[in-house]
Amino acid sequence: MASYNILSISNNPLLFLIISAAYICIFVVTPVLCECKNAPVLFNFGDSNSDTGGLAAGLGYDVSFPNGRTFFNKSTGRLSDGRLVLDFLCQSIKTGLLNPYLDAIGSTFTNGANFAIVGSRTLPKYIPFSLNIQVMQFFHFKRRSTELVASGSRHMVGDDGFRNALYMIDIGQNDLADSFAKNLSYVQVVKKIPSVVMEIRNSIKAIYEHGGRKFWVHNTGPLGCLPQKLSLVQKNSDDFDSFGCVSSYNQAAQLFNEALSHLCQELRSEMKDAAIVYVDIYRIKYDIIGNATKYGFSNPLMTCCGYGGPPYNYNIKIPCGQPGTQVCKEGSGAVFWDGIHYTEAANALIASKILSMDYSTPHMAFDFFCQ
Structure with a gap:
């Protein structure tokens, strides 16, 4: 694979200090902020933004190197050069990285499980691996786990663990992205938002009815800033904002986020004994x-691992890792890894901002569930 250098940290001491500071937020500050008194248990539901290897385990899909090069030094099924935001959040409370539910080889689930799968949406409901299917998998996991613990197993989660666990929801991006990819109009995409939010509502309510009381809900990011989307838009379009992102895509994402925020408010009123934290990703x-x-x-x-060079280095027919793709040098200051997903450096910064509580409603420390 060819190599290009977006920016050289080694030749810029100020840049090195800035990047280092982002990591210090994670590795120095967060252990002080996040000190669990009880063993943390987490269950995550979502898409590729938080998939820690579920697609590879479930479908045998080859997520090839250089994915994983920065931290793991090998591909782990994550669509990034290293850790995801979820990984940093787990490390902030000093628990192991969450194993995918479908990865049976060498996995232990004492600290929970990850049901997120690349490409997941809320709708349609009964196709792998929709949010509805992920929740159904969780119910199966819960039944089997409690049975095994009752039989003496020490490698699963018991009743107390499920009762006190944090249930994380990070989904919706693909519902919007796939709709735009099918050439639906902005109005048509927006009309789908209530149905998407309703599926999230149904999932949270279902988990609540099975004993879950602590929820952590991420909204979706700026869809119109993804290099993948930008590479497919007409260059003479007037639908760009001041940062070079597609305004209509971002507006749809913001409308989804507004509806999701309202949902969390409604659920707090309905489920008064539950804690529901909404995070403005x-x-x-x-x-x-x-x-x-x-x-x-x-x-x-600009995509770090892609094809085509500036301005986006992205070609939908030649994804990261395929012959001919270009990959930036490690530590070169890229935000986007493969045109859709973020680099470890960006994920570290995102996680540090989440942990600051400045973007959470209500303002609750991430470790609230394990106190």
Whole structure:
């Protein structure tokens, strides 16, 4: 694979300090902020933004190197050069990285399980691996896990673990993205949002009825800033904002997020004994893209691992890892890894902002569930 250098950290001491600071937020500050008194248990439901290897385990899909090069030094099924936001959140509470539910080889589930799968949506409901299917998998996991614990197993989650666990929801991006990819109009896409949010509502309510009381809900990021989407838009379009993102796509994402925020408010009223934290991922990511230099990044809309060179280095027919793709040097300050997903450096910064509580409603520390 060819190599290009977006930005050289080694030749820029100021940039090195900025990037280092982002990591310090994760590795130094967060252990102070996040000290679980009880063993943390987490269950995550979502798409590729938080899939820690479920697609590879479930369908045998080959997520090839250089995915995983930065932290794991090998591909782990994550669509990034290293850790995801979910991984950093787990590390902040000093628990192991979540194993995919479908990965039976060498996995233990004492700290929970990850049901997120690449490409997942909320609708249609009964196709792999919709949110509805992920929740059904969770119910099966819960039944078997409690049975095994009752039989003496120490490698699963018991009743107390499920009762006190954090249930994380991070889905919706693909519902919007796939609708635009099918050439639906902006109005048609927006009309789908209530149905998508209703599926999230149904899932949270179903988990609540099975004993879940602590929920952590991420909204969706700025869809119109993804290099994949930008590469497919007419260059003479007037549908670009000041940062170079597709305005209509971002507006649809914001309408989805507004509906999701209202849902969380409604559920707090209905489920008074539950804690539901809504996290504004959109604001975090859009800030990083719009103020990339401030955070030590450059060319924020340029894919690190892709094909075609500037301005986006993305070709939908030649994804990251395929022959001919170009990959930037490690530590080169890229925000986007493969045109859709973020680099480990960006994920580290996103996680540090989540942990600051500045983007959460209500403002609750991530470790609230294990106190």
